[in-house]
Amino acid sequence: xxxxxxxxxxxxxxxxxxxxxxxxxxxxxxxxxxxxxxxxxxxxxxxxxxxxxxxxxxxxxxxxxxxxxxxxxxxxxxxxxxxxxxxxxxxxxxxxxxxxxxxxxxxxxxxxxxxxxxxxxxxxxxxxxxxxxxxxxxxxxxxxxxxxxxxxxxxxxxxxxxxxxxxxxxxxxxxxxxxxxxxxxxxxxxxxxxxxxxxxxxxxxxxxxxxxxxxxxxxxxxxxxxxxxxxxxxxxxxxxxxxxxxxxxxxxxxxxxxxxxxxxxxxxxxxxxxxxxxxxxxxxxxxxxxxxxxxxxxxxxxxxxxxxxxxxxxxxxxxxxxxxxxxxxx
Numbered sequence: 001x002x003x004x005x006x007x008x009x010x011x012x013x014x015x016x017x018x019x020x021x022x023x024x025x026x027x028x029x030x031x032x033x034x035x036x037x038x039x040x041x042x043x044x045x046x047x048x049x050x051x052x053x054x055x056x057x058x059x060x061x062x063x064x065x066x067x068x069x070x071x072x073x074x075x076x077x078x079x080x081x082x083x084x085x086x087x088x089x090x091x092x093x094x095x096x097x098x099x100x101x102x103x104x105x106x107x108x109x110x111x112x113x114x115x116x117x118x119x120x121x122x123x124x125x126x127x128x129x130x131x132x133x134x135x136x137x138x139x140x141x142x143x144x145x146x147x148x149x150x151x152x153x154x155x156x157x158x159x160x161x162x163x164x165x166x167x168x169x170x171x172x173x174x175x176x177x178x179x180x181x182x183x184x185x186x187x188x189x190x191x192x193x194x195x196x197x198x199x200x201x202x203x204x205x206x207x208x209x210x211x212x213x214x215x216x217x218x219x220x221x222x223x224x225x226x227x228x229x230x231x232x233x234x235x236x237x238x239x240x241x242x243x244x245x246x247x248x249x250x251x252x253x254x255x256x257x258x259x260x261x262x263x264x265x266x267x268x269x270x271x272x273x274x275x276x277x278x279x280x281x282x283x284x285x286x287x288x289x290x291x292x293x294x295x296x297x298x299x300x301x302x303x304x305x306x307x308x309x310x311x312x313x314x315x316x317x318x319x320x321x322x323x324x325x326x327x328x329x330x
Contacts, residue, residue, distance in 0.1 A: 032274035034093040037068040041097045043082020045075045049214040049295050050259050053129055054098045056291040060282035078169060079103030084115040091266040093275055099262050102170050105314035109322035110168040111329050118315065123267045124307035126276045127260040131297035132232035133174055133210040136225040141207040146229050146248035153184045161187045163206040165194030167327045171210040173318065174231060174255045176325045182250055212257060213296020231255040238296060260307055272304050
């Protein structure tokens with residue numbers, strides 16, 4: 001675990017209330033909050049984890065700001081269309097991008113030509129959640145845990161496939177990291193979207209894949225999939241029986257998907273600070289916390305400065321993963 005992850009603040013209702021008490025009075029009168037409707041741009045389709053989190057924040061921020069806050073889905077190119085839309089928007093706090101790991105840290109290494117620059121075109125506002133991935137398998141696939149999976153792959157060289165929602169997405173690169181660290185080799189079967197890939201794993205066409213908890217865990221609970229492990233260093237309270245890869249011998253394996261709010265570059269610092277404070281106050285909503293946790297993620301709250309440093313570290317980490325995978329998109 002990097003020092004960045006060690007110092008993240010995982011928020012529960014109590015810790016949020018305590019953290020905000022000292023700044024509550026000042027935050028309530030802070031200047032810079034939008035006085036017009038606020039748009040949250042999401043670069044992915046409705047129903048995905050980032051969209052669920054965005055809609056939860058839209059409801060909480062509507063109450064907090066006293067202004068309508070709505071979600072604008074601009075899906076396409078692994079989030080690139082949404083980022084491009086947010087980049088060119090007004091720099092007054094009325095447009096926020098709910099950016100993702102893939103969109104902001106992976107895409108810069110994955111695409112030769114990207115219509116935005118993560119560090120130059122955006123002002124970090126706050127991280128809001130971390131989420132682990134689950135290594136899931138078709139119930140008929142013989143291995144039931146990581147040790148059995150490694151033994152099976154080594155006894156069937158070149159014969160085991162894995163699915164993903166497409167080249168270069170987080171789940172694909174997480175599997176590349178897993179293979180490298182575990183010393184195995186699997187065959188990648190990329191699909192046009194995670195739902196199609198997940199359906200084929202449930203149908204038995206491909207035996208395994210990594211997927212987010214929001215989409216994978218309901219199928220695990222229904223028996224349509226089985227979970228071999230989770231990529232966080234701690235077990236998820238929503239699925240306490242699923243052991244981490246670290247526990248199962250892949251030491252130090254820690255892949256966390258994340259989302260965070262960013263504003264267009266050039267947004268005044270006082271506006272960024274006011275939005276960060278408003279997001280913090282909105283994060284105290286029990287309904288919002290429950291929604292984020294139900295999506296398989298854990299809520300967090302960090303300063304704009306922290307998020308900026310975190311982004312640089314993530315770009316370095318995932319840039320190497322993309323280079324090692326050999327995948328690049330024109």
